[in-house]
Amino acid sequence: MKKIVCCILVCIQMITFLTLPCWVQADSPADPGELYAKSACLLDGDSGRVLWGKEENTALPMASTTKIMTCILALEEGKGDEIATASKNAAGQPKVHLGVHEGQKFYLEDLLFSLMLESHNDAAVVIAEHIGGSVEGFAEMMNAKAAEIGCEDTHFVTPNGLDKEDAGGAHHTTAADLARIMRYCVRESPQAERFIAITQTPSHSFTDLEGQQSYGCTNHNALLSMMDGVVSGKTGFTAKAGYCYICAVESNGRLFIVSLLACGWPNNKGYKWKDTRQILSYAGDSYIYRNVLKEPVSDSVPVEGAVYPWGKSSSPVEMAIEEKRDDGEELSLLLREDEAVQVETNIPKRLTAPVYAGEEVGKVTYKLYGKVCAEYPLVCKEDLGEATLPWAIGQVVQVFFLRIPGRVGAEMAD
Secondary structure (H helix, E strand, C coil): CHHHHHHHHHHHHHHHHHHCCCCCCCCCCCCCCCCCCCEEEEEECCCCCEEEEECCCCCECCHHHHHHHHHHHHHHHCCCCCEEECCHHHHCCCCCCCCCCCCCEEEHHHHHHHHHHHCCHHHHHHHHHHHHCCHHHHHHHHHHHHHHHCCCCCECCCCCCCCCEECCEECEECHHHHHHHHHHHHHHCCCHHHHHHHHHCCEEEEECCCCCCEEEEECCCCHHHHCCCEEEEEEEEECCCEEEEEEEEEECCEEEEEEEECCCCCCCCCHHHHHHHHHHHHHHHHCEEEECCCCCCEEEEEEECEECCCCCCCCCCEEEEEECCCCCCCCEEEECCCCCCEEEEECCCCEECCECCCCEEEEEEEEECCEEEEEEEEEECCCEEECCHHHHHHHHHHHHHHCCCCCCCCCCCC
């Protein structure tokens, strides 16, 4: 009887295991597997290349992940010790809010902690009105910055991510664009270091400028305590957007950026953490830096109208060309094992004299999925003169009168 019971229990455990969501796949999987998020993107934080995506170009609302743009613009356009005053509009923003009152004054830096740690909607509006003059003016700045960064389908209407429309359309982005914005915040912005410092801060306390009210903020980016290497992150939620998340994580010299949109609705607040860790696990297992440079190109090309020194002519005259790049140079790209670059060599069929050492005559191009990663010039290795009348006279003078071996060069071709 005991053996029968044990067998039944084993069968139940096997059935339960087989019916669970398959979060872990074999080594080097083709993708992260099944996700809760409707839209997701994995971006190489160094190159900006989209490594993997799930409907990553689908336009969706992004809730409070919007605030990474609000924060970086405030850091770039303002100073931390500037004084920002709360308007009636700011004081009327819905929860989650700091609870500001009309006319209340704050240091801009304190409001940035309120914005990024607690995701306060009123703090976002105070910041926007201070930097842009109005919410509408600040939205114009946000959209201009999005275009500068290279976003392809993003439109900002609010500084806090609350759902709203204007003449340009609904407040939205894509998972790919959101990842691009985070990459700008932590890699390219002149205020990247300050942005990272704010978003990594566990907690922050401050008062209004009059010292009448005290406030405390706690960081809601739980990934900071879940794993090492977290550089930055921001959560978001509205009834329309669902749970959203954006983060940047360093792992063994690689910077991965993960964005999630529409990653569940209540009561599934934890879906975004599962999806994020699953994508990061896939990224860490699948992508490594590889030096993709090939052996330098070395070839020869016929040169029309060219001559060698007297007595050393050949037909046809050829010119040695070589690839010009620094010794020991590397072209390191973050690639999966099954990915390879395409190398295109553009060498002319012939050249026309005169040609000069170091003259660029072609190029070698490295491409990945059709996009140029690097280009290197092909140059002539030596001088070759042209068989002109002045050159011929000069050769005769040297050989028959001066008894000096002829030598062709750029200076004789003149």
